[in-house]
Amino acid sequence: MANLTINGKVFNLDVEPDTPLLWAIRENAGLTGTKYGCGIAQCGACTVHLDGAAVRSCGVTVSEAQGKQITTIEGLASDNGLHKVQQAWLENDVPQCGYCQSGMIMAVAALLKDNPKPSDQDINDAITNICRCGTFAQVREAIHIAANA
Amino acid sequence: MNQHVTPRLNRRSFVIGTAALGGGLAVGLDIPFGGPQVVRAADGSPEVNAWVVIRPDDTVVIRIARSEMGQGSLTGLAQLVAEELACDWSKVTTEYPTPGQNVARKRVWGDFSTGGSRGIRSSQDYVRKGGAAARMMLIQAAADEWKVPAAECTAANSVITHKASGKTTTYGKVAEAAAKLSPPADVKLKDPKDWTLIGKGVKRLDTADKVTGAMVYGADIKLPNMLNAAIKDCPVTGGKLKSFDEAKIAGMKGVKKVVTVDGTAVAVVADTWWHAKTALDALPIVWDEGPNAKVSSESIGKWLAEGLESGPAFVGNENGDAKAALAGAVKKVEAVYNYPYQNHATMEPMNATALYTADRCEVWCGTQNGEAAFAAVLEASGLPADKCEVHKLILGGGFGRRGQTDYVRQAVKIAKEMPGTPIKLLWSREEDMTHGRYHPITQCKLTGGFDADNNLTALHMRISGQSILFSLRPDALVNGKDPATFQGLAPSGEATIGYSVPNLLIEHAMRNPHINPGFWRGVNVNQNAIYLECFMDELANAIGQDPLEFRRKLMSKNPKHLAVLNAVAEKIGWGTPAPEGVYRGLAQLHGYGSYVAGAAEISVIDGTKIKVHRIVASTDPGYVVNPAQVERQIAGSFVYGLSALFYGGCTVKDGRIEQTNFDSYNSMRIAEMPKVESIMIPSGGFWGGVGEPTIGVAAPAVLNAFFAATGKRIRSVPLRDQNITFA
Numbered sequence: 062m063a064n065l066t067i068n069g070k071v072f073n074l075d076v077e078p079d080t081p082l083l084w085a086i087r088e089n090a091g092l093t094g095t096k097y098g099c100g101i102a103q104c105g106a107c108t109v110h111l112d113g114a115a116v117r118s119c120g121v122t123v124s125e126a127q128g129k130q131i132t133t134i135e136g137l138a139s140d141n142g143l144h145k146v147q148q149a150w151l152e153n154d155v156p157q158c159g160y161c162q163s164g165m166i167m168a169v170a171a172l173l174k175d176n177p178k179p180s181d182q183d184i185n186d187a188i189t190n191i192c193r194c195g196t197f198a199q200v201r202e203a204i205h206i207a208a209n210a
Numbered sequence: 211m212n213q214h215v216t217p218r219l220n221r222r223s224f225v226i227g228t229a230a231l232g233g234g235l236a237v238g239l240d241i242p243f244g245g246p247q248v249v250r251a252a253d254g255s256p257e258v259n260a261w262v263v264i265r266p267d268d269t270v271v272i273r274i275a276r277s278e279m280g281q282g283s284l285t286g287l288a289q290l291v292a293e294e295l296a297c298d299w300s301k302v303t304t305e306y307p308t309p310g311q312n313v314a315r316k317r318v319w320g321d322f323s324t325g326g327s328r329g330i331r332s333s334q335d336y337v338r339k340g341g342a343a344a345r346m347m348l349i350q351a352a353a354d355e356w357k358v359p360a361a362e363c364t365a366a367n368s369v370i371t372h373k374a375s376g377k378t379t380t381y382g383k384v385a386e387a388a389a390k391l392s393p394p395a396d397v398k399l400k401d402p403k404d405w406t407l408i409g410k411g412v413k414r415l416d417t418a419d420k421v422t423g424a425m426v427y428g429a430d431i432k433l434p435n436m437l438n439a440a441i442k443d444c445p446v447t448g449g450k451l452k453s454f455d456e457a458k459i460a461g462m463k464g465v466k467k468v469v470t471v472d473g474t475a476v477a478v479v480a481d482t483w484w485h486a487k488t489a490l491d492a493l494p495i496v497w498d499e500g501p502n503a504k505v506s507s508e509s510i511g512k513w514l515a516e517g518l519e520s521g522p523a524f525v526g527n528e529n530g531d532a533k534a535a536l537a538g539a540v541k542k543v544e545a546v547y548n549y550p551y552q553n554h555a556t557m558e559p560m561n562a563t564a565l566y567t568a569d570r571c572e573v574w575c576g577t578q579n580g581e582a583a584f585a586a587v588l589e590a591s592g593l594p595a596d597k598c599e600v601h602k603l604i605l606g607g608g609f610g611r612r613g614q615t616d617y618v619r620q621a622v623k624i625a626k627e628m629p630g631t632p633i634k635l636l637w638s639r640e641e642d643m644t645h646g647r648y649h650p651i652t653q654c655k656l657t658g659g660f661d662a663d664n665n666l667t668a669l670h671m672r673i674s675g676q677s678i679l680f681s682l683r684p685d686a687l688v689n690g691k692d693p694a695t696f697q698g699l700a701p702s703g704e705a706t707i708g709y710s711v712p713n714l715l716i717e718h719a720m721r722n723p724h725i726n727p728g729f730w731r732g733v734n735v736n737q738n739a740i741y742l743e744c745f746m747d748e749l750a751n752a753i754g755q756d757p758l759e760f761r762r763k764l765m766s767k768n769p770k771h772l773a774v775l776n777a778v779a780e781k782i783g784w785g786t787p788a789p790e791g792v793y794r795g796l797a798q799l800h801g802y803g804s805y806v807a808g809a810a811e812i813s814v815i816d817g818t819k820i821k822v823h824r825i826v827a828s829t830d831p832g833y834v835v836n837p838a839q840v841e842r843q844i845a846g847s848f849v850y851g852l853s854a855l856f857y858g859g860c861t862v863k864d865g866r867i868e869q870t871n872f873d874s875y876n877s878m879r880i881a882e883m884p885k886v887e888s889i890m891i892p893s894g895g896f897w898g899g900v901g902e903p904t905i906g907v908a909a910p911a912v913l914n915a916f917f918a919a920t921g922k923r924i925r926s927v928p929l930r931d932q933n934i935t936f937a
Contacts, residue, residue, distance in 0.1 A: 094423015
């Protein structure tokens with residue numbers, strides 16, 4: 062059993078401590094917006110925030126995440142509406158298949174928290190998620206839109 | 211915000227799915243309703259026809275038969291229907307009819323297959339007619355009510371107006387009556403010059419759920435009492451399962467059952483997928499690797515190389531006498547190129563969820579071919595069509611991979627072992643990487659000959675290697691030969707060669723290694739464009755001519771090919787000085803009915819690091835339905851094409867694919883993404899595809915620029931294997 066705080070809510074989950082956080086989120090907490098892409102922290106589709114920092118949840122265990130604030134794509138919006146990154150994604154019509162975009166958006170949201178006006182080089186350094194559809198041009202534009210929102 | 215409603219419908223239908231006959235739609239039962247028969251959607255709203263349902267609140271539900279995998283054709287197809295329907299675009303939503311319903315209704319929605327960049331071009335005529343017929347019926351219904359001639363009524367923005375009387379009504383108010391009318395016999399489509407919605411870069415209809423995590427992909431399905439399965443198939447194609455030691459995983463948490471599939475694979479079923487995967491990894495498995503266990507990239511390469519020199523070959527394009535002309539040539543140029551196996555690597559690994567009972571089998575999955583998936587369910591379940599159904603979901607990438615149904619079949623076979631329990635089969639990335647349907651492997655020997663005046667008098671291309679059709683569509687072979695291998699090189703059709711050479715011979719020596727080939731975004735255009743377009747540069751260089759001028763001279767009989775090439779040359783500034791240290795390359799091709807060209811600007815650091823600064827890509831697809839989406843397809847095609855050029859190689863050792871994940875099979879990141887400038891020059895009169903053709907020019911444009919920068923000609927993909935990477 063493990064207590065995980067996901068999107069401000071405490072989940073008491075029947076899950077082993079060495080289970081990757083990704084699978085606890087998807088299968089035990091039932092939040093499927095966080096995606097499985099590779100399982101080895103290469104692709105970033107499973108990116109969530111752990112105490113506000115972007116992490117690849119397939120590479121973090123449940124025990125490592127206990128006691129921390131976990132935010133998933135489902136928890137990014139607030140009562141005031143969508144997060145500005147989500148808004149920018151809508152405005153710029155970013156997703157193609159969309160499967161990588163939860164992770165992409167979470168990575169970008171964390172970047173903008175630390176670096177509200179990232180340069181293109183900052184974006185290149187921080188955003189390393191794989192998108193096979195090739196939305197990178199729209200992603201970059203949308204990051205700047207969100208940064209200026 | 212309009213939303214694609216399919217996931218919601220499906221989520222709802224999970225609950226009723228086992229008891230009811232289908233998902234969200236009517237299933238072809240014509241329900242008597244006080245007179246003529248009206249077919250109803252699940253919520254009771256009337257179908258005006260198979261493509262259009264209109265709800266009382268004026269919501270327009272447009273049925274989309276093709277699959278959405280990111281390419282945007284769900285939105286484009288809706289635009290085509292809505293253009294003729296003259297409805298309010300802000301009230302449009304979409305849904306998928308199911309393959310089972312299509313069968314039950316005598317294929318009223320036509321072909322579901324979504325590949326070959328055909329989504330729009332192969333259905334544009336009948337879906338526009340569907341929209342137009344619905345509009346005519348809605349107008350007729352209003353006219354009948356008003357007792358005026360329909361010809362005096364007009365429709366726009368979902369409002370019908372009778373000008374003389376000043377009467378107006380909305381589609382939602384007359385849909386019920388319209389649904390009872392007979393469809394018009396004669397449906398006239400708008401002249402393209404009158405289009406107002408087609409050609410407009412409206413936003414996609416399926417975005418909202420993709421930014422909140424709410425979109426349900428196949429991997430996200432939840433059904434009551436569902437269990438999860440992880441699978442390992444024999445790593446060597448042609449091998450089989452010998453034994454496994456189930457006792458070793460007995461008692462592991464969550465494990466419910468271990469099942470074999472078709473004698474080649476073993477799957478663990480557990481409460482969660484993580485438990486299933488963990489147990490499967492702990493399960494000792496012994497494979498009988500079969501006759502292919504010693505095959506390697508080296509042995510395949512050697513076999514293909516033999517095909518370049520000897521043995522029978524299938525002629526795909528021939529004029530004059532190339533061999534004689536080459537024998538008499540004053541100058542000859544010869545080169546050998548090769549192209550590797552590549553995995554599609556969709557971001558969402560293969561998966562399908564199946565629920566089997568003694569008299570029914572339902573599957574939920576992402577598929578590029580709903581009808582093929584349906585056929586796979588029938589075959590694997592042993593049940594007839596009226597007892598099977600496939601619920602299509604939005605795909606987490608397709609690129610050709612999800613046109614195959616191997617994962618659907620496996621899910622049904624596993625579910626059959628546990629009747630009444632829904633089973634979600636999800637492949638690990640490792641399973642996905644090692645059991646792909648790979649871009650086929652080929653080599654090509656090219657020989658060109660010049661006369662004393664530096665005229666290209668002969669060109670001989672001999673391709674040796676794998677046929678996709680041999681493996682996947684043997685019915686499409688011609689006397690055992692594969693005409694599709696000449697994609698982009700053909701004398702006629704939708705993928706023709708753009709050059710006129712007086713003596714031309716293009717032939718294919720088929721060599722089919724055991725690795726399963728598949729249709730991979732761009733398909734045979736990818737290697738053929740590298741072979742031909744890089745070699746055209748080699749030929750130009752051999753006689754000291756500019757690559758653009760050299761091509762132009764050979765393209766006078768192919769003005770559409772030439773137009774797109776000229777467009778990129780002009781925009782990239784060909785013939786004018788490039789920025790310091792920047793070099794340019796060109797390529798063009800005709801594929802999927804569209805004419806495309808690409809120009810690249812790159813710089814090379816230390817001979818091994820390439821910075822792609824800028825790509826200019828032009829396309830003439832005849833018509834552009836949604837320029838915003840076409841632009842994204844073009845930019846995305848360069849991500850796919852350049853990922854393939856730099857990183858995309860699957861090698862074979864001991865009969866199996868060596869690459870297992872993104873650490874050994876990399877893909878481009880945002881830092882490596884060049885600026886892509888697209889030029890759309892739709893010339894009208896034909897319908898070409900846009901998802902694939904521009905992929906083919908990505909690699910040769912960059913390779914030609916690399917030669918311009920370094921004087922070194924690269925004839926082998928991927929660059930990874932030559933220690934060349936992105937700067």
